[in-house]
Amino acid sequence: MAAPFSQTRESPMSSNPEQRPNLYALTWRLPIIFWQLIFFVGPVLFMVAMSFFLVKNYRMTEAFEFVNWSRMLTRGFFWDSYWYTIGIATLSTVCAMCIAFPAAFALAFRASESTQRWAIFLLIIPFFTSYLVRTFSWFVILSESGVVNAMLGYVGLGPYTMLNTNFGTLVGYMTLTLPLVVILQTVTMANIDKNLIEAARNLGCSPLRTIWQVIIPLSKTGLIIAAIFCFILSFGDFVAPFYLGGSQEPTLPILILDTTKSGQQWPRAAVVAIMMMVTLFAIAFTGIALAYRKGKGAK
Amino acid sequence: MKQSRTLNVILGLYVVLIFAFVFAPIIFSMIFSFNSQRFPTIPLGEFSTEWYAKVLADPDIWKAARNSLIVSCSTAVIATFLGFCTAYSDFRYNFRFKGPYLALILLPPTIPLIIMALAMLAWLSKIGMSGQLYSIIIAHSVLTAPFAMAVIRLRLNQMDPDLESAAWNLGGSEWQTMRHVIVPFCKPAIFSSLFLTAAVSFDEFAVSWFVSGLNSTLPVVVLEIVQGNIDPQVNAIGTFVFLTSMTLVVLAQLFFASRQIKGMHA
Numbered sequence: 005m006a007a008p009f010s011q012t013r014e015s016p017m018s019s020n021p022e023q024r025p026n027l028y029a030l031t032w033r034l035p036i037i038f039w040q041l042i043f044f045v046g047p048v049l050f051m052v053a054m055s056f057f058l059v060k061n062y063r064m065t066e067a068f069e070f071v072n073w074s075r076m077l078t079r080g081f082f083w084d085s086y087w088y089t090i091g092i093a094t095l096s097t098v099c100a101m102c103i104a105f106p107a108a109f110a111l112a113f114r115a116s117e118s119t120q121r122w123a124i125f126l127l128i129i130p131f132f133t134s135y136l137v138r139t140f141s142w143f144v145i146l147s148e149s150g151v152v153n154a155m156l157g158y159v160g161l162g163p164y165t166m167l168n169t170n171f172g173t174l175v176g177y178m179t180l181t182l183p184l185v186v187i188l189q190t191v192t193m194a195n196i197d198k199n200l201i202e203a204a205r206n207l208g209c210s211p212l213r214t215i216w217q218v219i220i221p222l223s224k225t226g227l228i229i230a231a232i233f234c235f236i237l238s239f240g241d242f243v244a245p246f247y248l249g250g251s252q253e254p255t256l257p258i259l260i261l262d263t264t265k266s267g268q269q270w271p272r273a274a275v276v277a278i279m280m281m282v283t284l285f286a287i288a289f290t291g292i293a294l295a296y297r298k299g300k301g302a303k
Numbered sequence: 304m305k306q307s308r309t310l311n312v313i314l315g316l317y318v319v320l321i322f323a324f325v326f327a328p329i330i331f332s333m334i335f336s337f338n339s340q341r342f343p344t345i346p347l348g349e350f351s352t353e354w355y356a357k358v359l360a361d362p363d364i365w366k367a368a369r370n371s372l373i374v375s376c377s378t379a380v381i382a383t384f385l386g387f388c389t390a391y392s393d394f395r396y397n398f399r400f401k402g403p404y405l406a407l408i409l410l411p412p413t414i415p416l417i418i419m420a421l422a423m424l425a426w427l428s429k430i431g432m433s434g435q436l437y438s439i440i441i442a443h444s445v446l447t448a449p450f451a452m453a454v455i456r457l458r459l460n461q462m463d464p465d466l467e468s469a470a471w472n473l474g475g476s477e478w479q480t481m482r483h484v485i486v487p488f489c490k491p492a493i494f495s496s497l498f499l500t501a502a503v504s505f506d507e508f509a510v511s512w513f514v515s516g517l518n519s520t521l522p523v524v525v526l527e528i529v530q531g532n533i534d535p536q537v538n539a540i541g542t543f544v545f546l547t548s549m550t551l552v553v554l555a556q557l558f559f560a561s562r563q564i565k566g567m568h569a
Contacts, residue, residue: 028477029396032388033404036448039385040407044445047419047426054425107321110314123318125556130325132499132552134506136522137541140529141328144335144343147533151331154345183325240415242509247529257417264513270425277418288413 055274062268072271076279082259086279089239089255092170096177096238097231100185103178104230108189109215112196120194124187131183139176139243146172146248168250176244181234188233192226193219228295232288239284256280329545336538343535354539364524364540370436371505371520378443379501385444386451386496391485393452394459395467409449419446420513427514434516442510447500454499454559458492459485495558502551506544 025033058067076082111123130138145151146166156162166172196219204218205211220227238244242257251258256276263273331343336355340348358364389408393401411419423442427433432441462485470480486493508522515523521544528534 025396025398029392033392033396033398036385036389036392036408037404039448040445043423043426043441044407044411046430047422048414050426050429051418051422103321106314107318110311110318114311114314115318123322126322127325128556129549129552130329132502132506133329133548134522134541134544136506136508136525136529137332137537137544138328140525140537140541141332141335143529144533144538145328145331147342149342149344151343151345178324179328182321186321236413236415240417242417257415260417260421264421264424270421273421274425277421280415280418284413284415 051274051277054271055278057271059269059271064270072275076272076275082276085254085256085259086283088253089257090283092173092177092245092255093235093239095170096174096181097234099174100178100181100234100238101189101227101231104182104185104189108186108193109219111186111190112193113201120190124190127183127187131187135180136243138179139247142172142175142179143167143247146175167248168252170249173245173249176248177238177241180241180244181237184237185230185234188226188230189223192223192230195226196222225295228291232291235287236284240280329549332538332541332545335535336542338535338538341535342533343538354535358536358539358543363519364521367519367521367524370515370518371522373436374439374443374511374520375501375505377437377440378447378504379497381440381444382447382500382504383451383455383493383496385448386453386500387455387489387493389448389452390456390459393456394462408452411445412449416446416507416509420510423510424513433514434518436515436518438514438516439511439518439520442514443500443504443507446507446510447503450503451496451500454496454555455489455492458489462488491558491561495555498551498555498558502548502555505551506548 053066054064055072056068056070058065058069058071111120115123147153148163148165148167152166153163156164166175200222201214201218204214209218240257242255242261245251245253245255246258246261249255254262256279260273260276260280263269263276334347335343337350337352338348339351339353385408389405393405398404419442423438423445424433427438427441432438466484466488467480470484471477475483506522508520508526511520512523512526519527521540525537525540525544528537528540
């Protein structure tokens, strides 16, 4: 029978990868394989195939033509949207990382352990809570006569147009990403060996230089992973640019939405989706390679 | 590090500001839901339960709430089952292609929902399974199983691997050991996973919107109302949605955190 799994290397009963799995092992191993093959790999592969299908008289027919690809990739509006989406998702990532950093720094180094735990506990709640309704709430708060402009009015400012601008889109992206980014940054920095920071300070390193040359290099992996998640979330979100940004400049997710919902052009939407996935994988892999690269960390 | 008091105060205020930003939309939505104004702003209008009355009188919303309940409960059970199986397989066995095996379950959350929505819609239509409540359940199980897997895997990490062999040495079969040792040990994580996956499913709108056909869930109804204009009904529905999913996430976290204490008896 299967040898027991053991995490200690010295254990005499270490597991053997080549052993044939018995019924018990297969019972636990197979469900997810079947489920994900049918309902995850299936859809994704079908979407790739679909990008070569044809649409005639609003009906999709199976084919292997490059029409959709050539039509989408030669259009200016696709590339405008592509670079705009990359640009605003990058901006969102930079903003989230910068806005989150001081808070994460405070929670990691200045707060007590219980405060830290409470903060993370509280931040997990909004991350899993109704992003859509939160965005709608911002729509009301930021509107021309909304709460923010009313408050600014008391001190004689405004009203400012915040909806249907890139600012609105960014507020939405921050709503989506900030809790997660603060959590990831805090956890990463809290795990740094405090003695190294102490040593840098004792050797006469200024606080800012300590952050720049000790803390950031030591938490590089976690910071890059936070940035990747932030980019993926912003890049793929259609709610913020649609409702708060007014979709004046459609992002790729909005393009997918329009092409699918109004035009019935599923194959062309599939082209956009595949371009998005390729871009995301490229960025994620580059980021991960950077994050785990051994090299000149803290000097 | 040298502690400068003013700097600490500033940093503390900054953290409060970040939390204010994160929770502002939730709190305002709740306040506005009891506000008589159609376009809520400050100063607030009168207290009113008008929007709640409207929402409660709408049969479509009742139907959507029922759909949401069915979808999130079913998703929670399926995703937690799948997550448990995978977490246990990963904990107990080494096998070839384990990397791709784990990628299979962990990848879905890294793919934007709008893409999953399109892919699911196309595939489920192709195999004749779209436009039904179970279509949403299937799609949500794919999306949430990784969360279940992560929660349960972390719990298994805390189990002494010798516990299982000890049970076998005492004469228990693998199946008995699963039933009497491993499942009880994982119970807090299983509950945590049920609540968390239910919360994620309860709030998911993109995939639901694409594959649901006429069987809207609550977030889809919100999406459809919001497309028109500002309608304070959304705040009333939103308050209900917030309270539900926040309760679920808090419960998930409490069960997850309780593991250390309860784990002692397992």
